[in-house]
Amino acid sequence: MKRPFTSLIESQQMVAPGVQERIFELASAYKQNPKGDCLRGKRVGMLFYEASTRTRWSFEAAVDDLGGSRISTENAREFSSATKGERLEDTIRVIAGYVDCIVLRHYEDDSSQRARDLLDSIGCKVSVINAGSGEGQHPSQAALDRFTIREELGRTEGLDIAIVGDIRRSRTARSLAYLMGRERNRIHLVSPLQLRMKSDLLGYLARHEVPVKEYRSLDDVLGIADVVYMLRTQNERPSPGMEPLTEADVLNCRMTLSRAQSVKKGGIIMHPLPIVDEIVPEVQYLPHASYFRQSDNGVPVRKALFEIMFG
Ligand code: NCD
Numbered sequence: 001m002k003r004p005f006t007s008l009i010e011s012q013q014m015v016a017p018g019v020q021e022r023i024f025e026l027a028s029a030y031k032q033n034p035k036g037d038c039l040r041g042k043r044v045g046m047l048f049y050e051a052s053t054r055t056r057w058s059f060e061a062a063v064d065d066l067g068g069s070r071i072s073t074e075n076a077r078e079f080s081s082a083t084k085g086e087r088l089e090d091t092i093r094v095i096a097g098y099v100d101c102i103v104l105r106h107y108e109d110d111s112s113q114r115a116r117d118l119l120d121s122i123g124c125k126v127s128v129i130n131a132g133s134g135e136g137q138h139p140s141q142a143a144l145d146r147f148t149i150r151e152e153l154g155r156t157e158g159l160d161i162a163i164v165g166d167i168r169r170s171r172t173a174r175s176l177a178y179l180m181g182r183e184r185n186r187i188h189l190v191s192p193l194q195l196r197m198k199s200d201l202l203g204y205l206a207r208h209e210v211p212v213k214e215y216r217s218l219d220d221v222l223g224i225a226d227v228v229y230m231l232r233t234q235n236e237r238p239s240p241g242m243e244p245l246t247e248a249d250v251l252n253c254r255m256t257l258s259r260a261q262s263v264k265k266g267g268i269i270m271h272p273l274p275i276v277d278e279i280v281p282e283v284q285y286l287p288h289a290s291y292f293r294q295s296d297n298g299v300p301v302r303k304a305l306f307e308i309m310f311g
Helices: 019-032 054-065 088-095 111-121 139-153 171-183 199-207 247-252 257-261 281-285 291-296 298-310
Strands: 043-048 069-073 101-106 127-133 160-164 186-190 212-215 227-230 268-270
Touching: 019 139, 019 298, 043 054, 043 088, 054 069, 054 101, 054 127, 054 139, 054 298, 088 101, 088 111, 101 111, 101 298, 111 127, 127 139, 127 298, 139 171, 139 227, 139 268, 139 291, 139 298, 160 171, 171 186, 171 199, 199 212, 257 281, 268 291, 291 298
Parallel strands: 043 069, 043 101, 101 127, 160 186, 160 227, 186 212, 227 268
Antiparallel strands: none
16 A cells, blocks of 8 residues: 555645544554564654653654664753754754654644655655644644544544634644544534634634534533543743633633533543643543543554554
8 A cells, every 4th residue: 555644744644535544453453462563674763842741752662662763852942953053954954864754843833844845855755753843733643632532432423522722722633623624523612712723724624614613611512522622721832912811711611520520421531631720630530531541542553653654
């Protein structure tokens, strides 16, 4: 089978028929049998300019289990030549000389695309995986989110998916909406006014005739959502001119124990993590709190992505 992609920059690349099924099958197989060899003889560079626990560790665990080797920079903003003023493009060009794949987390929305464009411009085939680009995208997270939905609900079509909280600045929410919106799902957006989904993505969903509704309180969607996808407020990404959140804004988007118990029967609660205070800790013990199973799925799903790109 022809590779559907050799770099993963945005989740729209995984919308093509068959790709999601392949990810599901491969990731399920890796859950049963964690070892593989599709990265044997390959070196992966982890270039992380922003904090990460799950994403970097799960990519690293995946590389190890697939027989690859890796070089990691977990705080590239301070430790790489970025401190000396080097442009991202130059760093990418240098690192591409040492590795077969660059897993990039960066604070600018277009960083992974710029890395890909630079490598294309010099005819370099080294792969790029976007592991989170500013307020832009986080496609491998969307892949593991979709996998989790499929595992927990048995289907990924015709669902009511509520996304709750700081939708404006969450790249995970953007990547999920791009991916799940194309599978005849209905998207319910719950956020304070100033943290609404950006207009480019609303426009994309409208063009693809994805039903989208907006709300201000979590209470409005508990009875309808099959998936309640919670988000933290991304305070580290200041939005100039944005009105500060009121206490009511925060409370409207908080998953309390009683709200969690009111989620529609069969519905699940997800979160890309880290949780700050938007879900109270007691919720994790409810059987339909799926977020730690979701983070566990990071390793097998990232293995599936490597297999598709290198297998
Ligand atoms: C997310 C991210 O970095 O975008 N975390 C993750 O990768 N699981 C979400 C977040 O930081 O809120």
